[in-house]
Amino acid sequence: MQDADDQRHQGDADAAGNGGLQARLVRLLGGRPLSVYGVLLAGVGVLVLLLAIVVITARGDDAGQGAFECLDVTLQEAEAAITHGDVERITVVSPTDKPETGPIKVSMRLNDGYCRQLPQGAVSQPDLYYIIGVVDYYNQSREGEQRISLRYERQPNIPKELLATATPTATALPTTTPAPTATLAPTPTRTPRPPTPTPPPPTPTPTVAAPRSTPVPTRAPVAPPSPTPRPSATRAP
Numbered sequence: 151m152q153d154a155d156d157q158r159h160q161g162d163a164d165a166a167g168n169g170g171l172q173a174r175l176v177r178l179l180g181g182r183p184l185s186v187y188g189v190l191l192a193g194v195g196v197l198v199l200l201l202a203i204v205v206i207t208a209r210g211d212d213a214g215q216g217a218f219e220c221l222d223v224t225l226q227e228a229e230a231a232i233t234h235g236d237v238e239r240i241t242v243v244s245p246t247d248k249p250e251t252g253p254i255k256v257s258m259r260l261n262d263g264y265c266r267q268l269p270q271g272a273v274s275q276p277d278l279y280y281i282i283g284v285v286d287y288y289n290q291s292r293e294g295e296q297r298i299s300l301r302y303e304r305q306p307n308i309p310k311e312l313l314a315t316a317t318p319t320a321t322a323l324p325t326t327t328p329a330p331t332a333t334l335a336p337t338p339t340r341t342p343r344p345p346t347p348t349p350p351p352p353t354p355t356p357t358v359a360a361p362r363s364t365p366v367p368t369r370a371p372v373a374p375p376s377p378t379p380r381p382s383a384t385r386a387p
Contacts, residue, residue, distance in 0.1 A: 220257055220265035225277045228258060228268055232284050232298065236260055239299040240285050242278070245313065246304040253278040254312050271312040 223231075231237050239259040245251050256278045257267040268277060282300070289297045 220267050223258070223266040223268060225268065225280065228266065228281055229284055231258065231260065231266070232281070232288055235296060236262075237285075237298050239301060240282070242282060242300070242302045243305050243308075244302070245308050246306040249304055251313065253282065254308055256281055272315045 237258050238261050241255075241257045241259070242253045243255040243257075244253055251272065252275050254272065255267065255270045257265055259265055268274065268281060285298050285300055289300070
C-alpha cells in the first residue's frame with residue numbers, strides 16, 4: 151500500500167513538473183501554441199531542402215557543361231559570339247596562390263546552355279586579355295540591353311604546363327659543307343717578247359721658202375706710129 155501511494159505522489163510530481171515546464175515555454179513563446187512554431191520550423195526545413203537541391207543541380211549543370219560540352223573556340227569565333235549577343239557569362243580562372251600570374255583559362259557560357267573555351271595557359275594570355283576587354287567594352291557600350299556576366303574564379307592545383315610561359319627555342323643552323331676547292335692546273339710561264347724598238351722620230355724636213363717674185367716694171371704704152379699720108383698724084387693738064 152505504501153508503495154502505491156509513493157508511486158501516485160511521484161506521478162503527480164512529474165505531472166506538475168511537466169506542466170510547469172510547458173507553462174514556462176508558453177510564457178517564453180508569448181502565449182502562442184507550440185504547433186504554430188512547429189509549422190514554421192517545418193516550412194524553414196522545406197525551404198532549406200529546396201535551396202540545397204537548386205545548388206546541387208546548378209553545380210551539376212556546370213560540371214556537365216565543362217566536362218562534356220565545353221568545346222574549344224578560336225579567338226575570332228569568341229569575339230563574333232560576344233558581339234552578336236550569344237554569350238551569357240564569361241568565367242576567368244586564375245591560380246589561387248599566384249593571382250598576379252593573370253588569367254589561365256577563359257570559358258564562355260552561351261545563351262543556349264553550351265560552353266566554349268579559349269586556348270588555355272600562360273602562353274595564351276594575350277588572347278585571354280583581349281577577350282576580357284571585348285566583354286568589358288560590350289557591356290559599357292550596350293547600357294540597358296543584355297549584359298554579359300563576367301565572373302572571376304581562383305582555382306588551386308593548376309597544372310604546371312598551363313603556368314609555363316613560352317621560351318624561345320634556339321634553332322640549330324644547318325652546317326654547310328664547304329665545296330671542294332678546284333685545283334688549278336699550273337699555268338705555263340710565257341716568255342716575254344722583246345720589246346719592239348721604237349722607231350726614231352722622223353727628221354724634220356726644212357721648209358724652203360718660196361722665192362720672191364721680182365716685180366716686172368710696167369712699160370708705158372707706146373703709141374703706134376701715125377701713117378704718113380701719101381702724096382696724092384698730080385694729074386698733068
